[in-house]
Amino acid sequence: MVWQAAAMAAITIRVADGVGTLVIDNPERRNAMTVEMYEAVPPAVNALVAEHGVRCIVVRGAGSDAFGAGSDVAEFPRRRLHDGGAAYESAEHAAWHALASSPVPVLAAIHGACMGGGVAVAVHCDVRYAADDAVFAVPPARLGLAYPPAAVARLADLVGPGTAKRLLFTAARLDAHEAAAVGLVDVVVAKSELDDLVAAEARRIARLAPLSVAAAKLAVDTHLGYRDDRGELAALVRRCYDSDDLREGIAAFLEKRRPRFAGR
Known part of the structure; x- marks a missing residue:
């Protein structure tokens, strides 16, 4: 089942063995999130839980390059500046809230780039699994943006206030093992093992x-x-x-x- 968000961009869901998979499906732009994609997340989560009765949800990025490169900066001039900012932020927050408040566990399977808005998605999941090729950064200061307070709070709760400030102040990148060391991710595995591990954990949850x-x-x-x-x-x-x-x-x-x- 697919929610078509824009040309070549979608949120896709699949269901198997009591587990739902929500795919950030914009690989041509390294899974950057458009406002339409943010808007598609709440109905996708609701469909998985209410219509399909899944007992666990896995969030992943399409393709092999990225979990999520952040929000799609190309649409900022027309969608995020001036009067459009409030609607954009509302869509972001609704997407994050849908993941965080899901009555079933939400697992993030992270590979490749996980930047900015991708980190915001990940920190609103319950458990984060990272492939050893994952790279994390929170770079709004490179653009002149303020990182959304809700995402800042989740980030700080995971990594501590000092590390959160350092990541936000410097836009520094962390590899998967560095991210695990500060608490941003919970498990790191070889990229070739990520999908199998997360699938096994999700099926285990679904059986309980x-x-x-x-x-x-x-x-x-x-x-x-x-x-x-x-x-x-x-x-x-x-x-x-x-x-x-x-x-x-x-x-x-x-x-x-x-x-x-x-x-x-």
Whole structure:
């Protein structure tokens, strides 16, 4: 299924084995994000979760060169300057919020260039896996832009305020291992192993109890201040204890078999 965003640019989704894949599909421009592509992310996430019932989402870039080279600077003069800036930022924020607030885990599979807006997408995912060819930078100061505060906050939470400031002040590049050392990514593997590793992790998540996984995501995000509804968290925890899945998990453990979780 494809949301056509513009000529040669799209957000594409695929579904297999309970896992949805959301592809940043603009390889001719190293997967730079247009405003139409940002606008396509929320309905894509909603379709994966609500229509297809996936239990995990993987975000990746099309082609072999980049996860995402950032926002498409070529459209800035007509889309981001002056009165257009507010609408552009609204589209960005809606895309990031859709990923961050997804009720199922969102994994970023990062290869090649991950710059600016690509980093913003990645930091709004739950877990970041990087190929050893990945390169990261946050270079808005090279253009005279202010990096969006929501993305700055996520970046600083991951790497710490000092490192976040250094990356923003200098537009310095980090390779995959440097990014892992400062906490920007969680796992680094050889490029040839990235897709298989992320697919295996996503399938593993999809086999586990969906309510338990959702409660874990919401608990961490509530602790970090990204969500502020402790009542919702308490209700979700109670749902876990009242669920058919808990009974199935206990029965499977006692019977020494793999559980079959239904998410209820």
